[in-house]
Structure formats: structure tokens, C-alpha cells
Amino acid sequence: MGESFPMTGGDGPHSYTKNSSLQRAAAASAKSMLTSGILENLVVEHSSKMFAVADLGCSTGPNTFIAMDNIIEAVTQKCEIKGYCSLPEFQVYFNDHVSNDFNILFANLPPDRKYFAFGVPGSFHGGLFPKASLNIIYSAFALHWLSRAPQELGDVNSPACNKGRIYYSNAPHEVGQAYSLQFAKDMESFLAARAEELAPGGLMIILMPGRPDGTLPSQNSLGPFIKPLESCLTDMVDEEIIRNHEIDSFNMPLYSPSMEELRKLIEKNGCFGIARLETLPPMSVPLPSVEACRSGFESILRKHFRSEIIEQLFERYPAKIAGKPPIKASDGFTIGLFVILKRNI
Amino acid sequence: MGESFPMTGGDGPHSYTKNSSLQRAAAASAKSMLTSGILENLVVEHSSKMFAVADLGCSTGPNTFIAMDNIIEAVTQKCEIKGYCSLPEFQVYFNDHVSNDFNILFANLPPDRKYFAFGVPGSFHGGLFPKASLNIIYSAFALHWLSRAPQELGDVNSPACNKGRIYYSNAPHEVGQAYSLQFAKDMESFLAARAEELAPGGLMIILMPGRPDGTLPSQNSLGPFIKPLESCLTDMVDEEIIRNHEIDSFNMPLYSPSMEELRKLIEKNGCFGIARLETLPPMSVPLPSVEACRSGFESILRKHFRSEIIEQLFERYPAKIAGKPPIKASDGFTIGLFVILKRNI
Numbered sequence: 001m002g003e004s005f006p007m008t009g010g011d012g013p014h015s016y017t018k019n020s021s022l023q024r025a026a027a028a029s030a031k032s033m034l035t036s037g038i039l040e041n042l043v044v045e046h047s048s049k050m051f052a053v054a055d056l057g058c059s060t061g062p063n064t065f066i067a068m069d070n071i072i073e074a075v076t077q078k079c080e081i082k083g084y085c086s087l088p089e090f091q092v093y094f095n096d097h098v099s100n101d102f103n104i105l106f107a108n109l110p111p112d113r114k115y116f117a118f119g120v121p122g123s124f125h126g127g128l129f130p131k132a133s134l135n136i137i138y139s140a141f142a143l144h145w146l147s148r149a150p151q152e153l154g155d156v157n158s159p160a161c162n163k164g165r166i167y168y169s170n171a172p173h174e175v176g177q178a179y180s181l182q183f184a185k186d187m188e189s190f191l192a193a194r195a196e197e198l199a200p201g202g203l204m205i206i207l208m209p210g211r212p213d214g215t216l217p218s219q220n221s222l223g224p225f226i227k228p229l230e231s232c233l234t235d236m237v238d239e240e241i242i243r244n245h246e247i248d249s250f251n252m253p254l255y256s257p258s259m260e261e262l263r264k265l266i267e268k269n270g271c272f273g274i275a276r277l278e279t280l281p282p283m284s285v286p287l288p289s290v291e292a293c294r295s296g297f298e299s300i301l302r303k304h305f306r307s308e309i310i311e312q313l314f315e316r317y318p319a320k321i322a323g324k325p326p327i328k329a330s331d332g333f334t335i336g337l338f339v340i341l342k343r344n345i
Numbered sequence: 346m347g348e349s350f351p352m353t354g355g356d357g358p359h360s361y362t363k364n365s366s367l368q369r370a371a372a373a374s375a376k377s378m379l380t381s382g383i384l385e386n387l388v389v390e391h392s393s394k395m396f397a398v399a400d401l402g403c404s405t406g407p408n409t410f411i412a413m414d415n416i417i418e419a420v421t422q423k424c425e426i427k428g429y430c431s432l433p434e435f436q437v438y439f440n441d442h443v444s445n446d447f448n449i450l451f452a453n454l455p456p457d458r459k460y461f462a463f464g465v466p467g468s469f470h471g472g473l474f475p476k477a478s479l480n481i482i483y484s485a486f487a488l489h490w491l492s493r494a495p496q497e498l499g500d501v502n503s504p505a506c507n508k509g510r511i512y513y514s515n516a517p518h519e520v521g522q523a524y525s526l527q528f529a530k531d532m533e534s535f536l537a538a539r540a541e542e543l544a545p546g547g548l549m550i551i552l553m554p555g556r557p558d559g560t561l562p563s564q565n566s567l568g569p570f571i572k573p574l575e576s577c578l579t580d581m582v583d584e585e586i587i588r589n590h591e592i593d594s595f596n597m598p599l600y601s602p603s604m605e606e607l608r609k610l611i612e613k614n615g616c617f618g619i620a621r622l623e624t625l626p627p628m629s630v631p632l633p634s635v636e637a638c639r640s641g642f643e644s645i646l647r648k649h650f651r652s653e654i655i656e657q658l659f660e661r662y663p664a665k666i667a668g669k670p671p672i673k674a675s676d677g678f679t680i681g682l683f684v685i686l687k688r689n690i
Contacts, residue, residue, distance in 0.1 A: 106466035119464035121451035
């Protein structure tokens with residue numbers, strides 16, 4: 001089932017809870033697309049007594065709470081437009097890896113929520129729910145996490161060996177291809193599992209980072225956001241604090257597909273029809289702060305590198321981003337993809 | 346909604362995970378009653394695609410995993426006896442207070458489980474699930490926890506003032522009555538919530554400590570198990586380490602009803618028919634070890650007393666139980682109650 005790399009738990013200064021404003025801003029910019037997408041495409045029956053929503057890769061909040069409120073608001077609006085005299089009872093399933101900090105997620109649940117709340121531990125690359133049990137499946141900024149980095153990247157005999165780098169930007173073509181192939185495998189298992197779980201008339205809504213059509217993985221990627229971290233690591237290799245083999249065997253399991261690539265994978269899977277496949281409104285994105293970088297990557301770095309290098313690594317980080325401007329939308333790196341899928345009957 | 350007193354989390358030496366063998370032994374002794382109770386009383390349809398079980402007050406495991414396996418085994422047997430060619434998909438909802446250690450619960454989920462697993466944070470004295478959404482509701486050794494200790498116990502002007510004690514054994518009649526009244530209120534909110542949630546044909550199965558019919562709360566209770574802890578606390582009052590008002594305002598929110606008392610509360614609520622109301626096989630129960638005592642009571646003690654007295658308190662505890670024999674079944678304290686309820690239509 002691959003590995004798990006949870007966002008940093010708790011509610012301290014390096015937690016995801018305190019460092020997820022970027023994902024929140026991107027999701028907020030998608031709110032009107034989400035609402036109109038639900039109003040246009042969701043089938044909700046007068047007789048529906050229950051309505052189940054799942055957030056796959058929800059992390060620890062608060063973003064997931066805002067998203068779930070937006071979805072329930074849109075479904076409520078749809079019921080009102082249809083003239084239904086009563087609303088279904090809403091259930092919200094919060095999913096993330098077993099190692100996610102569910103205790104913090106539960107402690108922060110909004111007290112005035114209009115739904116029954118459940119936690120669902122496990123990888124979304126496998127099945128998590130009974131057949132046809134979910135009315136809306138939502139996943140925001142989670143599907144760019146691969147189940148694992150492609151294994152050939154660490155193989156010195158492979159043309160996809162990714163020596164001295166931790167990501168595929170500016171890497172040989174084969175490295176980007178290996179990432180692309182891993183993403184295709186992961187999407188296939190993701191879509192196959194969701195096809196079982198989505199109820200008739202239901203929707204799957206995906207927000208994720210992507211790259212412009214017609215570009216290669218090695219050209220456009222999340223690279224600029226990873227670069228400062230990579231630069232700290234390579235400095236530490238030069239200073240012999242980190243050994244060569246340690247960095248050569250480490251690769252970030254993140255991938256941003258083009259819209260065309262994603263479309264092909266969905267069509268190849270064949271279980272879903274594409275109701276929407278669009279880009280999110282463009283926005284400039286600052287390089288991750290040291291807190292944001294820790295909140296996203298500390299767990300995976302600790303897993304691979306020796307614990308004693310972690311503090312040093314993050315001490316070096318602020319100097320790498322000092323004075324650097326945000327990545328502009330016009331640079332073509334920061335495309336956000338917005339997808340709504342319906343189950344093919 | 347009252348207060349929450351979770352079992353000690355984590356998997357350390359004082360955790361519930363490592364100190365729940367007594368509850369496990371009691372539940373194991375009930376396995377055949379549970380199985381025959383399900384076989385005789387559960388209505389499961391050929392057309393049922395999903396089957397939802399909830400464990401209310403599940404704590405952190407492993408007891409809940411064993412119980413859920415036993416229930417699923419019995420339901421499977423029932424389907425086989427009925428000659429159904431396929432089994433429903435099982436969902437198990439693990440419920441406990443928000444402050445329960447769900448992270449440990451999720452980390453310990455059996456990898457070979459035959460169900461989809463969900464965590465449900467919140468008090469079972471309120472609603473937790475949509476209407477008619479559960480096929481079996483199970484609760485073992487959780488309902489003796491009151492939502493709070495009766496407030497009049499700490500009121501010096503009340504005849505139910507419980508000065509110098511932390512429990513109702515050997516207390517004035519009014520103290521036991523106050524506990525009994527609080528239990529009645531809590532059971533009413535528990536039963537009202539469950540009546541909404543139990544699906545037609547479903548069962549509610551309750552295991553809990555009780556006392557023999559015809560005895561008063563002050564005579565027979567969980568008192569012997571609380572006594573060593575109370576004795577440590579009163580010693581510390583005598584030594585002026587704990588102030589009088591601190592112990593006077595502290596009362597254990599635990600209650601063990603008689604079978605007759607429980608029957609009356611269920612009948613008064615009116616939503617359920619009693620399929621079984623029996624005692625569990627008698628067993629001798631050792632006084633709680635210091636680890637077991639911490640696993641159950643450390644959180645509530647820390648909430649009330651100053652943190653600095655906690656270590657001292659538990660250092661004194663082993664001497665209080667040294668050489669003491671187990672509480673024998675024939676003493677009449679250690680009755681276990683076993684209840685199966687059906688929803689009245």
C-alpha cells in the first residue's frame with residue numbers, strides 16, 4: 001500500500017493546523033466553482049435521508065472544516081432549489097493516513113457543525129468505504145502525494161537514477177517519466193477504489209496542483225517550492241554532514257500532472273465521466289516558510305534522514321528563501337486543477 | 346453534555362491499552378451469551394448490503410477489536426444459517442470521548458480486519474449517528490461512567506454532601522440516591538439517542554457492572570475497587586498535602602445499578618424491548634493494580650487535583666493493595682450485567 005507521510009500533527013508552530021493558509025486560499029478561490037459544480041451536477045433525491053461526504057487526505061484542519069461547510073451549504077441550496085421540505089442528515093468522513101493526528105482533528109471539530117463526524121484511517125490508494133456509500137467524495141491538495149517515490153530513482157544502474165537531486169525538476173527526462181508512471185499507477189488505484197464507493201448520482205471533486213498542458217514534468221513542477229529545501233540538503237552534503245548515498249536515495253513523492261495527463265488517466269480508468277476539468281483562478285504563491293516546510297515535510301525527512309540532521313536542516317532554510325519573491329502565476333508553475341467527476345453507470 | 350474522562354492513552358505502562366485485561370476477561374466470559382443473543386434476536390435481511398456496528402465507549406483497544414470480531418463472527422453465522430449467499434459489507438464505528446486517544450486506537454487496528462473502520466468522537470449521552478443507521482450497538486464497561494458526579498455531593502448545605510469520601514459506598518442514603526438519580530438521567534439521554542440510531546431489526550448489547558437486586562447503592566457498589574485510592578487521598582489530607590475542600594469536592598462519576606433498577610429505566614424510556622437481562626458468569630476480581638488504577642483514573646484525578654500530587658498519590662497506592670485478596674463473586678460486589686435490547690416499533 002505504499003508509505004505514509006502525514007502532515008505534522010499537534011497545533012504547535014510547525015503543525016499543519018497552523019501552516020495551511022496557502023491551501024486554504026486556493027480552496028477559497030475555488031468556492032464558487034465548487035458550489036456551481038454541485039448545483040449543476042449533483043443528483044439528490046427527495047427520498048434521501050442520509051447524505052455522506054468524505055474528505056480524502058483531510059489532514060488535521062482547519063481547511064477540511066471550511067470545505068465541508070461549503071459542500072453542505074451547496075447541497076442544502078440544491079435541496080432548497082428542488083423544493084424538498086426536509087434536508088438529509090449529513091455525515092462527514094474525515095480520511096487520512098493512520099499516522100495523521102486524528103486527536104487534533106477531533107479536538108478542533110467545529111462545535112456548531114451540521115453533520116455527524118467520523119474519522120477514517122487509511123490510504124486512499126485502497127478501498128476505505130462500502131460500495132456506493134458516498135454521495136460526495138472530495139480531495140484537496142492531497143493527490144499530488146504519491147504512494148511512494150518511484151523506486152528506480154535510487155538505482156544507480158537505471159537511466160532514471162536521480163543522483164544528487166530530491167525531485168524531478170531539471171532532471172533527465174527518464175526521471176520525470178518515472179514520476180509520471182508512478183502517478184498513473186496511483187491514480188488508477190485511487191479511481192478504481194472510488195468507483196466502488198461513489199453512490200449513484202454522486203460526485204467526486206478534486207483540487208490539486210498541476211502544470212500547464214504541453215510542458216514536460218522536468219520543465220514545470222512543484223520544483224521551485226522544493227528547491228530551497230534541496231539546496232539546504234546539498235549544502236549539507238558538501239559539508240559532509242549528510243552522506244551522498246543518503247541524498248541519492250531520497251526523493252520527494254510529489255507529482256503535478258498536466259490537465260491533459262489527468263484527463264487521459266480518468267478516461268483510461270473508464271469508470272467516471274468528466275463534468276469539469278478546469279484550472280483554479282491563478283494566484284501568486286510565496287515560497288514555503290520554514291514553518292510551512294516543516295509542517296509538510298518533517299515527517300518524511302525524519303523517516304529517511306537521521307533525526308540529528310533535522311534541526312540543522314531547518315536552521316539553514318530561512319536564509320535560502322530570504323528576499324525571494326513569490327512564484328507568479330505567469331511563471332506557469334502554480335496551476336491549480338479543479339475536477340468534477342460523475343460515476344459512469 | 347457533561348465532562349469527559351478518557352482512559353489513559355498511548356501504549357505505555359499506565360495506558361488502558363496495557364491495563365484492560367479485567368474488562369477483556371469479563372467480555373470473554375460473555376462471548377457465548379453474545380453469540381446466542383445475536384443468533385436468536387437479530388433480524389438480518391437477504392438484501393442487506395451494509396451492516397453497521399458501533400462500539401460506544403470503546404477506549405483505545407485491544408478489547409474493542411476482540412468484541413467487534415466476535416460480533417461480526419456471530420452475524421456471519423446468522424447469515425450462513427439463513428442461507429444467504431453473500432455477506433453484507435461490515436462497517437465498525439469506534440466511539441469514545443473527543444479526548445480519547447484515537448491515534449493509538451487507529452494504529453492498533455487489526456490489519457486483517459473484515460470491516461471498514463471509523464472513529465466517532467463524542468459523548469454517547471448525546472446523538473452520534475443518523476437515524477436508523479446502526480444494526481448493532483455495543484457498549485462494554487462504559488455505561489457505569491456517569492456524565493458527571495452529581496453536583497449536590499459537593500454542596501455542604503445538601504443532605505447529599507459527600508464530605509471526606511470520593512464515592513457512595515458506606516455513605517449516607519442521600520449520597521447513593523443522588524448517584525442513582527444521575528445514572529437515571531444519563532441512561533435516559535443514552536437510550537433516547539440510541540432509539541433514534543438503531544435500525545429496524547437491530548440490537549443494542551450492553552455489558553456493565555451492577556449490584557445484586559434488593560441492595561442499596563451504599564451497600565453494594567464498585568466501592569471495594571475505589572477504596573485503596575480513597576485511602577491514599579485521605580492519608581494525604583491527614584498529612585495536609587491535599588486540602589479538605591479538594592477531596593470534599595471530588596467524587597468518582599461511577600455507578601453500578603441493580604438489574605431491577607436498569608429494567609425500570611429501560612421500561613420508563615419505552616423505546617426498547619428487553620430481549621435479555623442477565624448476569625455475567627461470576628468471577629473473582631483482583632483489586633486494581635497501580636497501573637490499572639492509573640489507566641482508568643489518572644485523567645480525572647489530574648483534572649481535579651493539582652498535577653504535583655499525582656505521582657505521590659500513585660507511589661502510596663501499591664502499599665494499600667499489598668497482600669489483599671481478590672473480591673470474590675460471593676461478596677456480591679462484582680456482578681456483571683448483560684443486556685440485549687430490541688427497538689420497539
